[in-house]
Amino acid sequence: MYFFFLFSLLQFNYFEYVKSYDTPSDEGGSISLEWQIKEEFISEENPIKFFEIYRSEKKEGIFENVGFVLSQYNYYEDKGLKDNKDYYYQIWAIREKDTLKSEIIGPVISRAQWFNKNRFNVLVITIILFIVFLYYIEKARKGERLFIRKISGLDAIDDAVGRATEMGRPILFSFGLGFITDVVTIAALSILSKIAKKAAEYGTRLIIPNYDPIVMTAAQETVKEAYLEAGRPDLYREGDITYLTSDQFGYAAGCDGIIMREKPGAIFWQGYFFAESLILAETGHAVGAIQIAGTTAITQLPFFIAACDYTLIGEEMFAASCYLKPEPQMLGSLKGEDFLKAIILVILIISAIIATLSIVFKNFYFLNNLYELIKNIFTIK
Amino acid sequence: MKNLWSKLATIDRRIIYLLVFIVVALPMIFRMIMPIRVSREVQMAFSEIDNLKPGSIVMISIDYDAASEPELQPMLIAILRHCFSKNIKVILLGHWALGLPLGEMALNQVAKEYNKKYGEDYVNLGYRPGYTALMVGIGKEIRDFFPTDYRGIPIDSFPFMRKVRNYQQIDVLVGLEAGATGDAWVQFAGARFNQKIILGTTGVIAPDMFPYLQAKQIAGLISGLQGAAEYETLLKKAGSAILGMPAQSFVHLLIIIFIIIGNIGYFILRKRR
Amino acid sequence: MIRTQLPLIITFFTGMLLIVTFFIPHKPFGDLEQRFLIWYSIISGFTVLLGLDSLVKYHLTKLKKEFNIHSFILLFSLFLTLILGFYSWFKFKTPFALNSPFMYLYTYVIIPLQATMFALLAFFIASAAYRAFRARTFEATLLLIAATIVMLGRVPIGSYIWKGIASFISTIFPKIPYEELAKKEIFALISDWIMNIPQNAAKRGIFIGTALGGIAMSIRIILGIERTYITK
Numbered sequence: 001m002y003f004f005f006l007f008s009l010l011q012f013n014y015f016e017y018v019k020s021y022d023t024p025s026d027e028g029g030s031i032s033l034e035w036q037i038k039e040e041f042i043s044e045e046n047p048i049k050f051f052e053i054y055r056s057e058k059k060e061g062i063f064e065n066v067g068f069v070l071s072q073y074n075y076y077e078d079k080g081l082k083d084n085k086d087y088y089y090q091i092w093a094i095r096e097k098d099t100l101k102s103e104i105i106g107p108v109i110s111r112a113q114w115f116n117k118n119r120f121n122v123l124v125i126t127i128i129l130f131i132v133f134l135y136y137i138e139k140a141r142k143g144e145r146l147f148i149r150k151i152s153g154l155d156a157i158d159d160a161v162g163r164a165t166e167m168g169r170p171i172l173f174s175f176g177l178g179f180i181t182d183v184v185t186i187a188a189l190s191i192l193s194k195i196a197k198k199a200a201e202y203g204t205r206l207i208i209p210n211y212d213p214i215v216m217t218a219a220q221e222t223v224k225e226a227y228l229e230a231g232r233p234d235l236y237r238e239g240d241i242t243y244l245t246s247d248q249f250g251y252a253a254g255c256d257g258i259i260m261r262e263k264p265g266a267i268f269w270q271g272y273f274f275a276e277s278l279i280l281a282e283t284g285h286a287v288g289a290i291q292i293a294g295t296t297a298i299t300q301l302p303f304f305i306a307a308c309d310y311t312l313i314g315e316e317m318f319a320a321s322c323y324l325k326p327e328p329q330m331l332g333s334l335k336g337e338d339f340l341k342a343i344i345l346v347i348l349i350i351s352a353i354i355a356t357l358s359i360v361f362k363n364f365y366f367l368n369n370l371y372e373l374i375k376n377i378f379t380i381k
Numbered sequence: 382m383k384n385l386w387s388k389l390a391t392i393d394r395r396i397i398y399l400l401v402f403i404v405v406a407l408p409m410i411f412r413m414i415m416p417i418r419v420s421r422e423v424q425m426a427f428s429e430i431d432n433l434k435p436g437s438i439v440m441i442s443i444d445y446d447a448a449s450e451p452e453l454q455p456m457l458i459a460i461l462r463h464c465f466s467k468n469i470k471v472i473l474l475g476h477w478a479l480g481l482p483l484g485e486m487a488l489n490q491v492a493k494e495y496n497k498k499y500g501e502d503y504v505n506l507g508y509r510p511g512y513t514a515l516m517v518g519i520g521k522e523i524r525d526f527f528p529t530d531y532r533g534i535p536i537d538s539f540p541f542m543r544k545v546r547n548y549q550q551i552d553v554l555v556g557l558e559a560g561a562t563g564d565a566w567v568q569f570a571g572a573r574f575n576q577k578i579i580l581g582t583t584g585v586i587a588p589d590m591f592p593y594l595q596a597k598q599i600a601g602l603i604s605g606l607q608g609a610a611e612y613e614t615l616l617k618k619a620g621s622a623i624l625g626m627p628a629q630s631f632v633h634l635l636i637i638i639f640i641i642i643g644n645i646g647y648f649i650l651r652k653r654r
Numbered sequence: 655m656i657r658t659q660l661p662l663i664i665t666f667f668t669g670m671l672l673i674v675t676f677f678i679p680h681k682p683f684g685d686l687e688q689r690f691l692i693w694y695s696i697i698s699g700f701t702v703l704l705g706l707d708s709l710v711k712y713h714l715t716k717l718k719k720e721f722n723i724h725s726f727i728l729l730f731s732l733f734l735t736l737i738l739g740f741y742s743w744f745k746f747k748t749p750f751a752l753n754s755p756f757m758y759l760y761t762y763v764i765i766p767l768q769a770t771m772f773a774l775l776a777f778f779i780a781s782a783a784y785r786a787f788r789a790r791t792f793e794a795t796l797l798l799i800a801a802t803i804v805m806l807g808r809v810p811i812g813s814y815i816w817k818g819i820a821s822f823i824s825t826i827f828p829k830i831p832y833e834e835l836a837k838k839e840i841f842a843l844i845s846d847w848i849m850n851i852p853q854n855a856a857k858r859g860i861f862i863g864t865a866l867g868g869i870a871m872s873i874r875i876i877l878g879i880e881r882t883y884i885t886k
Contacts, residue, residue, distance in 0.1 A: 027684035049436070069549050070437065076549065079521065112680045119677050126673065133873050177560075180883075181694065183868045186875065190882035213705035214698070218883060242712045243705035247479070248560075249448045249771035257724070274560055275448075275585045275775060282778040286394070296864045298857055299589050303779075306786035314860045315867030321874075321882055329879045337870040344862060380572065394781040401780045415810035418842055447760075447768035479768075482750045482760050489752060507748075511695030517688055532747050584808075585775075591854050592861075607808050630811035632776060637802050639784040644798075647788050 014041055014100040020089050020108040025119075028083045028112030033076045035091050041100060047071070052092040053078065059088050059104060068094075081110050121377050133336040140332030148331060153292050153310035154323050157191070157268075160290045161198040164265030169289075170205035171195065172264040173219075174255060174280070176295065177248060178272035180214045183318070184296045188270035189222050190321035191294065195268060196226035200235055208241040209258055211251045216243050252276035256283040269293040269308070270317070273300045281307035294320070386653075390646030397639060404635045408627035414619070415627050422594055423611040426579045426601025429553055430460065435468035437552040438545065442566065443475035443484040445559035449583050450483055453557045455609040455622035456581040457487045460555055463616055465495035470541050471503040472551070474527070476512040476562050481505075481531065500539040507531025512562055516569035520548055520576075548576040553600070557581045563590060567598050581608065662878040669876035735759060800848055807845020816841050 016036040023030040033053065042048065048071040054063035055078060069076050081087060088106030092099055140146055164171045173192055178185040192208075199206045206223060210216035220241045227236045244254040256279065259267070267284040269277070269291065277293075277300040284291045285307050293304035294312030304311045312320065315337075322330035351374050358364070358371040430439065441460065445453045464471050473488060475481045485505055497503060506527045509515050518526045523545060529535050536542040544550060554576050556566045563580050570576040577600050580590050584605025593599045603612055606629055609622035672690065675683040709732070713725040735756075742754035749756040789795040806812035820835040874880035 025679055027679045027681055049434075067546055067550075068544050070552060071434075072552075073549060112684075114678060114680045116677050116679050123677050129869060130873065133870065137877075137879070179698075183871045183875075186880070186883050187871060190880075193882055210705075213701040213708065216708060217704065222882070239712050239715065243708040245709075246702070246705070247768070248446070249768045253767075253771050275583065275772065278778045278782060279771065279774050282782055285782075296868075298860050298864075299586055301860075303782070306782045307778075314864035318864075318867030318871045321871075321880060327879075330874065333870050333874050333879065337866050341863065341866055344866070392784065397781045397784060398777045401777050405776065416813070417810055418813060418839060420842075420846065447765035448772035450765060450769055451773075479760075479764065482757060485750055485752065507750075510699060511691055514688055514691035514695060517691075531750065588849065588853055588857065591849055592858060595850065595854060605808075626810055630809040632780070633805040633809050634811055636780050636783050637805060639780060640787045640798065640802065643784050643787070644789055 014038060014093065015091070015102045018089075018091055018102045018105050020087075020105050022108065022110050023077055025113050025116040028110055029081050030077055030079045031081060031087060031089075031108055031110050033078065033089055033091065035074055035102060037074075037093055037100070041093070046095050046097045049094045049096060051076070052094055054090040054092060056088045057086065059106065061088075063088075063090055063104075083110050083112060085109060119380070122380055129340065132340055133333055136336035136339065137329050137332035140328035140335065143328070146328075146331040146335050148319070148323060148326065148334065151312065151316050151319065151323055153294060153312045153316065154191075154320055156290075156292055156310050157195055158198060160266035160268075160292055161195060161202060161204060163290055165202040165204045167265040169265030170207050170262055171199055171266045171268070172255075172259065172262070172284075172289075173206060173208045173268045173270065175208075175210065175212075175215050175219070175271035176269065176273040176297075177211050177251065177276075178215065179212050180218060182272050184272050185215055185218075187317045187320055188294070189218060190324060191268070191270050191317075192219060193222050193226050194324045196223040197230050200227040200230035200232040203232070203235060205237075206240060207258060207262060207264065209244040209251070209255055210242065211244065211246055213243050216241060248274060248276055249279075252279045255280055259283045259287055259289070263287045264289050267291045269295070269304065270312075271295065273297050273304075275300075278303035278307060284308075386646045386649045388646070389642050390650055392639070392642070400635060401632060404631045405628045408631055409624070412624060413627040414623060415630060417607075417610045417614040417623060417626060419611045419614055420608075422602040422604070423608050424601075424615070426581075426603050427463070427612060427615045429577070429579055429600045430463050430469070430555075431467070433467065433469055433552055436470065438470045438472060438541070438550060439464050439553050439555060440472045440474065440551045441484070441555045441557065442562070443473065443480040443557055444477055444562035445483075445557055445583070446477045446479040447483065449559035451621070451625065452583045452606050452609065453559060453581060454483055454487060455606070455620045455625075456603055456612060457484065457557055458491060458620055459609060459612045459616055459618070459622070460581070461487055461491040462494070462618060463612075465491055465497050465502065468502075469552075472506060472542075472545070473503065474506040475508050476515070477559075478508045478510075481508050485531075500534075501541070504536065504539050504542055505531050506536070513565055513569060516565060517573065520570065520574040522546055548574045551576065553577050553579060555579045555581065558586065558590075559583050560586070567593050571598055579603070658881075658884055661884050662881070666876055666878060669872070673876075800852075803841055804845045804848055807841040807843075807848075812841040812845075813839055 014037060016038050018033070018035040020031055020033050023032040035051070037048065050068050050070055051073070052068045053066050053076050055066045056063040066078055067076060086107035086109060088104055089108070090104050091102040161171060173195060175185055175188050178188070196206055208219050208223070210219065220238060223241060224233070224236050227233050245251050260283065264287070267289045269280060270293070273295050274297065277295070277297070281291060281293065281304055291308035292310045293308040294317045295301065295304065296314050296317055298314065301311065301313060319334055322334045354367060354371050354374060358367040361367055433439070441457065443457070461471065473484045475484060488503060488505060492499070492503060507530060509526050515526050524536065527536060548554070548570060554566065554570055556563050556578060558580055559582070563582060563586070566578055566580070571578050578598070579601040580593070580599050581603035582590055582605070584607070587602065587604030587608075590599065590602050590604070594602045603609060606622050606625050610626045613620045613623050672687060675686045678684065710729065713729050716722050716725045717729070738756045738759055739749045742749040742751065742756035746754045751757065787798045787801065789798055806815060816839060817836045821832055824830050824832040824835060871880065
């Protein structure tokens with residue numbers, strides 16, 4: 001009995017602490033374990049290789065190995081458990097020459113939570129976002145006049161379509177490598193709608209090679225409707241809006257081939273692009289087409305700016321639908337976006353000042369705490 | 382004379398193409414080598430793997446295809462050599478279906494060099510669609526997405542894979558990126574599951590990754606052929622990246638010369654006007 | 655009416671549901687996002703058939719009208735790849751087995767073709783840089799200088815050029831020792847600074863704008879204000 005007591009005491013002594021608790025803010029079925037091995041048991045000669053986690057449903061029952069973590073971790077999340085059931089745990093530190101076992105801890109049960117406390121900050125920010133947007137949309141709806149600055153890339157659409165018509169050449173439109181789930185593709189669809197309407201009015205052919213079949217279907221529908229609105233449904237040719245390939249450079253090669261064969265008078269690169277952007281735009285330039293690009297892919301912007309006549313930069317793409325169809329609700333949301341940008345700018349400046357001061361005045365705890373607080377508010381877990 | 386300046390300002394692009402071709406081809410034909418300066422971000426990536434203990438696990442994601450092979454394949458080979466030389470286990474997977482064969486080729490080549498066995502020292506899990514879902518899914522249980530390897534063999538039949546359940550058993554994740562998958566790794570595996578990530582990217586998308594490096598969201602960045610050459614230099618084993626750098630150097634120089642010529646022509650013509 | 659209203663209702667319901675479930679870990683909400691992503695993967699897998707249908711139909715119609723070599727090569731390559739892929743899959747359990755016929759096609763056709771397309775970028779960058787980098791304004795001049803320094807700083811030749819400059823400086827100013835100056839690698843240092851500081855700052859500015867624009871657009875879509883994607 002005495003020996004057993006001494007043995008369990010020794011077991012306990014290897015670890016500074018071992019904690020087990022229901023994993024917070026989760027869907028249940030999970031228990032978290034944390035531990036810290038005592039300093040004196042961490043040595044160069046006999047290093048810890050990894051930790052093994054043992055679990056049992058009874059304190060005196062058989063403990064089975066349920067997982068392991070590498071030595072640099074001191075936590076483990078045991079998943080796939082039944083809720084509201086007792087579990088007991090033991091941690092084994094597997095060292096080069098021996099094994100250190102913790103005391104048996106438990107019982108602990110897992111439960112599902114209805115609110116993820118870690119995301120409280122996101123909830124507050126989401127609510128603020130919605131309030132600001134709804135406020136400005138409502139304000140615009142009540143009749144307040146809202147100003148939207150000139151976006152020359154969008155103003156040039158009519159000229160580009162006109163030029164292609166004058167030259168007797170077709171128009172080419174590409175969504176790049178975007179999928180329908182990318183918001184930028186939806187924005188590009190509204191630009192396409194405007195171009196298609198103009199093309200139908202002038203009776204100019206519109207070619208759209210596609211990377212994604214769903215985007216292709218959306219483009220076909222958008223163009224069909226635009227032609228109908230312009231009173232020229234007879235001009236619509238499904239064969240001009242086809243699927244090309246879902247391979248990046250295969251798509252670039254296909255587009256380049258179409259450009260060289262059809263020699264379009266105007267080209268619109270609107271959507272998400274990667275390294276193929278310059279290959280496309282330079283080929284367009286080589287056939288002397290007027291080119292209007294628009295993308296949210298920041299790294300591709302320099303290429304488009306160098307090779308195209310006009311480029312819509314980032315958020316200008318998202319403003320396109322509001323610009324082309326200036327309904328009060330649309331403009332309201334744009335105004336809300338500007339207001340939020342101003343708020344973010346102020347927060348950024350204040351945070352940068354506080355972060356800098358907290359480094360300069362390291363001993364000034366108030367500043368350090370304030371900095372940590374700001375950091376926590378804007379950290380998403 | 383005026384004619385000469387206007388010609389300088391408007392050199393036919395085919396002449397430019399021809400010169401670029403010559404400048405790329407010559408250093409490769411003569412197999413020139415230049416000393417490589419190692420940048421901080423590549424040193425960080427190298428140290429991260431170098432400091433791992435034998436038996437640690439590195440997961441490498443092949444998020445590129447043949448188009449980016451010249452830039453990213455040397456990185457993969459260098460990283461594999463580094464891992465195998467330190468007896469680190471490697472799990473390979475990918476989000477680009479057409480990139481997986483490149484991974485298999487590299488594994489096959491490097492494993493032979495270091496006498497490593499499939500299933501004991503490395504596995505190739507293959508490709509699964511739906512990359513964000515997969516990244517989140519691995520955070521919970523890798524078997525939900527990869528019950529088998531790319532040949533359909535259950536992963537539990539490989540000794541070291543039996544212990545791997547999620548990111549908690551993976552020391553470092555190396556993403557070799559030619560598109561937007563790198564951002565997703567940072568946002569999902571990094572932000573949600575605290576996975577340590579190193580990214581190797583094509584030169585053209587590398588600027589996108591610098592904010593992550595600065596914010597310590599990634600532990601190292603290997604960018605473009607230059608990055609791969611730096612890694613090879615640190616590894617002290619020259620590969621195709623070191624051989625490719627002179628060609629890249631001369632093309633950069635050629636572009637600078639063209640920019641200067643173009644500007645001289647432009648300025649003289651503008652002054653005369 | 656139903657054709658326009660129903661998609662709006664579905665969009666509103668799904669959008670709001672996914673926002674709400676982000677904060678609820680409890681089943682069945684907790685894994686809804688993951689479930690939706692898997693559904694999307696499945697649907698996008700089937701859309702390949704849609705693409706295939708469009709591609710084959712278009713080129714077959716073209717071929718029926720008159721013989722077109724491009725359409726013929728496209729259809730031939732498409733079916734050859736498909737057949738070899740399936741054959742390798744059945745015979746070797748995976749099309750990517752190193753000795754399978756599909757891998758032969760991959761190694762000797764797909765790799766060179768894709769690499770060639772990407773390699774074109776080098777030619778196009780040279781011609782676009784030559785055409786566009788003109789010091790027309792002060793800002794353009796700054797951009798030009800920055801680009802030149804980054805180009806030199808990122809490749810080994812930059813350090814050779816710097817050594818040349820260092821030797822020139824130490825010849826004119828003998829008090830400045832060559833060795834120390836050559837070690838500084840100024841092009842690489844300035845290039846690193848440009849990449850880390852101004853480049854990042856500009857990028858983050860555009861990124862914040864784009865992210866907010868994306869949020870605004872998403873809210874417009876969820877609330878049914880943005881309807882471009884819905885046809886009547």
